[in-house]
Amino acid sequence: MDPLAGLLDGARARGAFLVRACFDPPWSVRVEDEAPLTLMLPVRGDAWLVPDDGEPLRMRPGDVAMARGPAPYTVADDPQGAPRAVIHPGGRCSTPDGSSLMQSGYLGVRTWGDRTDGDAVLLIGTYQAHGEVNRRLLDALPPLFVLPSEVWDSPFTPLLAQEIVKSDPGQEVVLDRLLDLLVIAGLRAWFSRPEAEPPxxxxxxxxxxxxxxxxxxxxxxxxxxxxxxxxxxxxxxxxxxxxxxxxxxxxxxxxxxxxxxxxxxxxxxxxxxxxxxxxxxxxxxxxxxxxxxxxxxxxxxxxxxxxxxxxxxxxxxxxxxxxxxxxxxxxxxxxxxx
Missing domain, CATH: 1.10.10.60 (Homeodomain-like)
Structure with a gap:
């Protein structure tokens, strides 16, 4: 096993938080969940990944983005848009003033937002515990990065889109393993990029x-x-x-x-x-x-x-x-x- 394989082998989701987020413009979500690693897959509509410090990153359908916690960031249709929702640790969602949004945005199994066929749809998977991802792997990653579709191609994305809305027996394990596979594929693609600045x-x-x-x-x-x-x-x-x-x-x-x-x-x-x-x-x-x-x-x-x-x-x-x-x-x- 080479060192990269050893680190990737440490990505083991256990009861990961997964959601299909569906929005109509204008939309903006502030993420303050402090999760060690989050994967985002836009499947419809463009979106922006906005760090507190640094330039916004554009995400298009077919791209993959990853965020390494605990630093907060914003996902929005417009990088200048004010947040309309805040994601807290454990996946709890509220308005910026603290009012709960969990029930008002519920659209079905692991689906949340404005409407199921919204203009923007993102698949999001989050490792919630730090032991699920090797610390040395996290230290090798930037806080945020986006891989465009021309350098990233995975057959697991459409499979996740199908499975994320199911509630079959054992579904949590299926989704955990799909998240692991997508993260491994994305990280392997990232480390091959010249801008990756690997350790x-x-x-x-x-x-x-x-x-x-x-x-x-x-x-x-x-x-x-x-x-x-x-x-x-x-x-x-x-x-x-x-x-x-x-x-x-x-x-x-x-x-x-x-x-x-x-x-x-x-x-x-x-x-x-x-x-x-x-x-x-x-x-x-x-x-x-x-x-x-x-x-x-x-x-x-x-x-x-x-x-x-x-x-x-x-x-x-x-x-x-x-x-x-x-x-x-x-x-x-x-x-x-x-």
Whole structure:
């Protein structure tokens, strides 16, 4: 598994918020839900994606847009239009003065707005919990971006349009998986664009030295890696690997490994039968205590608290804020794992 595949594999919606939004002009919706990642697919009519800071982005039918939280933004038919509705955490909708709009705009199963055949129709899917999307993936994305239809083509868009209005048994799972597939397709297309400015680890994949080293860390995080062992695997000196890896990726090899191990641990802790001990072994920590200490240092909560927050759908402490990962004693440059 390459590093991009590993990050995309972490996009797992669980009871995602999905809606078919139908509007007649003039319309403008302020989004303040703080969701980690939202996908928007215009299927009829043009729309504008307006950040609080920066230039508006136009969306046309066939395009795909994504928004990385928690920063608010506005979706409207006119970038200058005043918001007529506000979306809050959990999908709650109100007028700008706080009056509820949930019932007044209801048009049927997962359909909301003015009328079902409105001039503008958008399919919207939102990951509501931060554990559903890998933090390193989110950090690699801009706050807002739009992929035009000429560089984006997915057979899943018409399928989502059909499924989003159904209430069949198991429909929530069907929609979660469709959202995952659409997001993965969109992110893969985005990272191939010249304007994407991908992170250092993505650019480094093509390097003949650092690329293989990244794949080794990604595919076998449980191995007792040191810089010397990693350098021997890729056939260069320890000093050469450390220098080249840091220059291209932006952080030393063992710091990258710590971040990757803890990102994997955060995802694995969401599995219903996972124990802290089993997760620790899978990601390269010799004991639950070693994982718990590292996890709390980075995430601000224990693994048990992280799992409890995920199962309740709560926002975890520290989510949405930059995390600075330091190589602790469990991954010192040339010592075995703790």
């Amino acid at each position: 250092g680890w993505y650019r480094a994949l093509g390097d003949p030295v650092v690329g293989p080293a990244l794949r080794l860390l990604q595919n076998a995080p449980a191995r007792p890696w040191t810089v010397a062992r990693l350098a021997a695997e890729v056939g260069v000196s320890r000093a050469a690997l450390a220098r080249r890896f840091t220059d291209l990726v932006g952080e030393p090899p063992m710091t990258y490994l710590t971040g990757w191990r803890l990102a994997l641990a955060a995802d694995l802790l969401g599995e219903p039968d996972a124990t802290v001990g089993a997760v620790a072994r899978k990601v390269g920590y010799a004991s639950p205590f070693a994982l718990s200490a590292a996890f709390k240092r980075v995430h601000g909560v224990s693994p048990q608290e992280h799992r409890a927050a995920g199962s309740s759908g709560q926002r975890r402490p520290g989510d949405g804020a930059p995390v600075e990962v330091a190589a602790g004693p469990e991954v010192r440059q040339d010592t075995p794992k703790a």
